[in-house]
Amino acid sequence: MSDLLLNMKNVVIDGFSDERWHEIIKGVDLTLKRGEVLGLIGESGAGKSTLGLAAMGFARPGCRLTSGEIWFDGVDLMKVSERERQALRGSRIAYVAQSAAAAFNPAHRLIDQTVEATVRHGLRPASEAEEDAKALYEAMDLPEPQTIGFRYPHQVSGGQLQRAMTAMAMSARPDLIIFDEPTTALDVTTQVNVLAAMKDAVERFDTAAIYITHDLAVVAQMADRIKVLRYGEEVEEAETRQMLADPKHPYTKSLWAVRSLQKPSEPAEETILSLENVTASYGTVPVLHDVTIRVPKGRTVAIVGESGSGKSTTARVITGLLPPMEGSVDFHGERLPDALKDRSKDQLQRIQMIYQMADTAMNPRQRVGEIIGRPLEFYRGLKGRAQQDEVARLLELIELDDSFADRLPGELSGGQKQRICIARALAADPELIICDEVTSALDQVVQEGILKLLLKLQAELGVSYIFITHDIATVEAIADEIVVMHQGRVVEQGRKEDIFSPPHPDYTQLLLSSVPTMDPDWLEGARQR
Amino acid sequence: MTETYSAKDEVGQVRQRRSRWDRAWIELKKAPLTAWFGMIVILLYVFVAIFAPLIAPYGEAEVHPQPYAPWSSEFIFGTDQIGRDVFSRLIYGARNTIGIAFMTTILAFIIGGGLGLIAAINQGWLDQIISRAVDVLMAIPALIFALMLLSIFGSSVWSLVVIIALLDSTRVFRLTRAVSMNVVVMDYVEAARLRGEGLGWVMRREILPNILPPLVAEFGLRFCFVFLTIAALSFLGVGIQPPTADWGSMVRDNASLIQFAQYDLKAGLTPILPAAAIALLTIAVNFVVDWFLIKTSGLRDEV
Numbered sequence: 001m002s003d004l005l006l007n008m009k010n011v012v013i014d015g016f017s018d019e020r021w022h023e024i025i026k027g028v029d030l031t032l033k034r035g036e037v038l039g040l041i042g043e044s045g046a047g048k049s050t051l052g053l054a055a056m057g058f059a060r061p062g063c064r065l066t067s068g069e070i071w072f073d074g075v076d077l078m079k080v081s082e083r084e085r086q087a088l089r090g091s092r093i094a095y096v097a098q099s100a101a102a103a104f105n106p107a108h109r110l111i112d113q114t115v116e117a118t119v120r121h122g123l124r125p126a127s128e129a130e131e132d133a134k135a136l137y138e139a140m141d142l143p144e145p146q147t148i149g150f151r152y153p154h155q156v157s158g159g160q161l162q163r164a165m166t167a168m169a170m171s172a173r174p175d176l177i178i179f180d181e182p183t184t185a186l187d188v189t190t191q192v193n194v195l196a197a198m199k200d201a202v203e204r205f206d207t208a209a210i211y212i213t214h215d216l217a218v219v220a221q222m223a224d225r226i227k228v229l230r231y232g233e234e235v236e237e238a239e240t241r242q243m244l245a246d247p248k249h250p251y252t253k254s255l256w257a258v259r260s261l262q263k264p265s266e267p268a269e270e271t272i273l274s275l276e277n278v279t280a281s282y283g284t285v286p287v288l289h290d291v292t293i294r295v296p297k298g299r300t301v302a303i304v305g306e307s308g309s310g311k312s313t314t315a316r317v318i319t320g321l322l323p324p325m326e327g328s329v330d331f332h333g334e335r336l337p338d339a340l341k342d343r344s345k346d347q348l349q350r351i352q353m354i355y356q357m358a359d360t361a362m363n364p365r366q367r368v369g370e371i372i373g374r375p376l377e378f379y380r381g382l383k384g385r386a387q388q389d390e391v392a393r394l395l396e397l398i399e400l401d402d403s404f405a406d407r408l409p410g411e412l413s414g415g416q417k418q419r420i421c422i423a424r425a426l427a428a429d430p431e432l433i434i435c436d437e438v439t440s441a442l443d444q445v446v447q448e449g450i451l452k453l454l455l456k457l458q459a460e461l462g463v464s465y466i467f468i469t470h471d472i473a474t475v476e477a478i479a480d481e482i483v484v485m486h487q488g489r490v491v492e493q494g495r496k497e498d499i500f501s502p503p504h505p506d507y508t509q510l511l512l513s514s515v516p517t518m519d520p521d522w523l524e525g526a527r528q529r
Numbered sequence: 530m531t532e533t534y535s536a537k538d539e540v541g542q543v544r545q546r547r548s549r550w551d552r553a554w555i556e557l558k559k560a561p562l563t564a565w566f567g568m569i570v571i572l573l574y575v576f577v578a579i580f581a582p583l584i585a586p587y588g589e590a591e592v593h594p595q596p597y598a599p600w601s602s603e604f605i606f607g608t609d610q611i612g613r614d615v616f617s618r619l620i621y622g623a624r625n626t627i628g629i630a631f632m633t634t635i636l637a638f639i640i641g642g643g644l645g646l647i648a649a650i651n652q653g654w655l656d657q658i659i660s661r662a663v664d665v666l667m668a669i670p671a672l673i674f675a676l677m678l679l680s681i682f683g684s685s686v687w688s689l690v691v692i693i694a695l696l697d698s699t700r701v702f703r704l705t706r707a708v709s710m711n712v713v714v715m716d717y718v719e720a721a722r723l724r725g726e727g728l729g730w731v732m733r734r735e736i737l738p739n740i741l742p743p744l745v746a747e748f749g750l751r752f753c754f755v756f757l758t759i760a761a762l763s764f765l766g767v768g769i770q771p772p773t774a775d776w777g778s779m780v781r782d783n784a785s786l787i788q789f790a791q792y793d794l795k796a797g798l799t800p801i802l803p804a805a806a807i808a809l810l811t812i813a814v815n816f817v818v819d820w821f822l823i824k825t826s827g828l829r830d831e832v
Binding site for chain 1: 724
């Protein structure tokens with residue numbers, strides 16, 4: 001028996017769209033030894049997940065495995081019957097999905113779901129499997145490993161759920177686990193722990209793994225080897241250290257380059273918006289405590305913190321969606337009415353907002369021309385020809401051409417959608433734009449494009465940004481000033497250089513140290529701490 | 530390499546722009562036979578309803594000397610109990626029954642849909658008030674409630690339309706509110722409110738286009754139900770009043786003829802004719818609605 005566990009040869013996978021079959025994976029080879037971890041990276045649409053699932057001999061609905069060979073431990077998964085493939089899945093090959101919240105059945109206890117596959121495949125009796133599950137929970141560093149399994153999925157946090165899912169995959173002691181972006185949906189501070197637990201488990205049980213992600217720093221921690229995919233084709237493959245030190249292909253280099261985007265902070269002169277001692281709550285639940293933030297004119301303030309820290313609530317207070325209990329929001333030194341409905345059209349026009357999910361921020365039934373044209377008409381009274389010209393000008397400003405005006409949002413890529421959202425905000429001719437996690441749903445190369453665009457627009461138009469994010473790399477790329485928030489309070493605020501250089505308050509220290517770097521030994525170091 | 534970055538190329542092929550009519554025609558060509566059958570039947574009914582006076586051989590209330598005349602070349606489907614031509618009344622019946630059902634359904638959608646949208650957008654006490662009121666109305670069996678209201682307000686066409694529309698609007702309200710709730714939480718609705726748009730714009734431009742498919746499907750079904758309710762009420766004698774021809778009351782008026790089927794099959798069929806007219810239209814509308822539902826849900830998969 002060779003120590004080659006998985007050997008995929010010239011795999012071609014087709015997907016069905018626009019009423020015909022397209023090749024999504026165009027003949028990719030992939031090999032994996034026992035106990036080895038392979039990182040699979042690329043942008044979304046590169047075919048990472050499709051290839052990962054193919055390693056289980058599985059094709060999503062709307063996809064088909066067209067040709068090639070998938071040898072798993074001496075069996076060609078392309079040739080054997082569906083029944084034989086199913087016998088392998090869950091027992092010898094396991095899958096960990098991106099969203100554990102969606103992958104767990106909310107109606108069953110965690111432990112029942114953890115051992116389900118093991119018991120169903122008849123690998124172990126239920127009682128033994130449950131004892132083992134508790135040991136796995138402990139190995140995954142879950143709190144109260146003896147009892148946590150008897151909770152329901154909604155009773156544990158997202159990070160815990162993701163770890164429980166890894167325990168579920170481990171339950172049958174598979175030879176191969178496929179991790180499909182398992183930490184993408186988690187906060188940085190949670191991500192470190194989950195990564196460490198996963199790496200531990202994989203090492204302890206000597207499991208081979210395919211780790212799919214678009215985050216280079218994460219893959220650098222997890223993988224022994226890295227394979228880069230683009231447009232369904234392999235771009236480059238190498239040992240992790242070699243790949244990080246010396247990427248060969250220009251595309252790989254460009255992926256690396258994104259992380260190094262840096263902007264020196266510029267001193268501020270005039271304050272355009274300030275929150276003074278704002279306290280706010282949803283119903284009776286207090287979310288913001290005595291928050292004071294100042295936004296300088298023509299500069300970018302980044303608000304960082306994990307989810308639940310009150311970042312987005314701050315934005316809702318500024319826009320008037322959530323009137324504060326105490327404190328005030330001042331714009332150009334003038335107090336803004338607390339509630340949205342009391343603000344004048346002029347006040348509304350000067351503060352615009354861009355959302356995280358461009359998909360839901362645009363009405364899918366309106367064409368781009370209408371989406372951008374409406375604020376032009378609403379605030380500036382532009383109609384007909386004048387409106388069309390202005391739409392064309394704005395499209396040019398965001399590096400698209402005017403042929404986009406009669407497209408529907410569904411016909412655009414993620415990056416293009418976000419650009420249209422930027423254009424809609426610009427159409428109002430605002431002085432301040434609130435950007436709520438605008439790049440976090442995008443791939444790294446596209447992120448870079450959006451960030452550069454925002455910087456260019458700031459330089460040309462002198463607009464100020466409030467940039468809400470949990471991604472430190474984004475902060476380095478765009479911010480002049482930083483506000484660190486934790487549990488509804490401002491932990492620290494000041495110039496970027498001051499915040500990033502020690503000494504730090506405890507929370508800032510934790511946040512900064514949780515951000516993975518490209519150093520493959522970083523996780524090792526973080527685990528020590 | 531990213532110096533001259535242009536976001537234009539991020540999506541490879543963009544589907545060719547087609548005009549609304551082209552797209553509608555393409556969809557029609559792909560429609561299954563059942564849908565075609567449904568559409569042709571509906572068009573036929575509409576045609577008959579519009580041109581009733583030209584098609585019908587006799588007037589709606591024209592009385593001939595012989596009641597219960599057998600089927601003949603003079604009276605294609607015979608005459609009824611007071612000597613009116615059944616065929617002519619069937620044709621006029623299409624006009625009355627469909628026309629009133631259509632008006633009622635439209636009214637039900639204006640009331641129910643409008644309130645449903647307002648409730649979904651406001652979500653506060655206003656939503657509570659409307660929703661609880663609707664719950665109360667729905668708790669009472671619709672047909673009995675309609676009978677009661679009709680006996681209070683009298684059986685004029687207008688009270689019929691308004692009462693049935695009000696009762697049916699509760700169902701429309703619940704559907705509209707439920708589907709709007711999913712749309713109201715979208716960022717683009719929030720974006721419109723942040724822009725300072727009024728209630729009317731948010732309702733018409735942001736929400737309505739996105740809930741249209743389920744509403745149109747509901748319209749077809751609701752139309753059938755209203756149609757059946759009117760027929761049922763007419764059968765019970767409180768619906769459309771004589772001498773206006775109506776399929777429901779025609780079934781009732783000629784019901785006794787069914788006993789003669791063993792002597793004269795054709796005479797026995799006479800009360801079945803208006804019932805069959807109702808059934809055929811209901812089936813046709815449902816075929817079209819089914820196709821529309823499949824088409825729109827399929828579209829959603831594609832996006």
